Amino acid sequence: MDRRFSDLTPDELRREVDRLQREAETKRNQGLMAEAEVLEQRLFLAKSYLCDPSAFRPGETYRVIGEDKPFRLAFIRGVMAWGHLEGGTEARAFPLGRLYR
Template identity: 40%
Template sequence: MEREKRYSAMTEYELRREIATLNEKARKAEQMGMVNEYAVLERKAVMAKAYLLDPNSFKPGEIYEIDGDPGSYFKIDYLNGVFAWGYRLGGTGQEEALPISMLNLKG
């Protein structure tokens, strides 16, 4: 049995292919009403997308809108790999980690 390759070890091409495959599987799961499967596949795609981004594009102390959650913002305290650690504005103030692919870069 072939072990799955970690996203961190994949090339850009492999990551893009993986994201396309996950999106297709998620679409099929959604059509079949498999809500939990859909959520898992969507989360995997978000993680894979994080490895296509440059963590240096995200700065501690900055505030970013959370993708897929309009009006929700996240302030980064620090970065660890492809995860931004910080807290949601207007939230409980509890520290959490989000993949950087969930944060919208200011354009």
């Protein structure tokens, strides 16, 4: 894809999410785990552009796909959620598409 996710329409983003999911699954089935992980990161970023940032509340705790510890949201900048994993002191950022309740 030559265009940035931020330039895509919601329909184009949904098609790209579907394509990335299929491609990541294919790579996983082929045993190409590193390539699958890169595609999954792109997938989460694309999904983030479909999220409504106002649906996420600073100070609340969320789960993060791929992380074991809860994540306390401090603030949102663009499509990235900034905060701390439980017990951690280092600020972390995750695409909104990786957060869930």
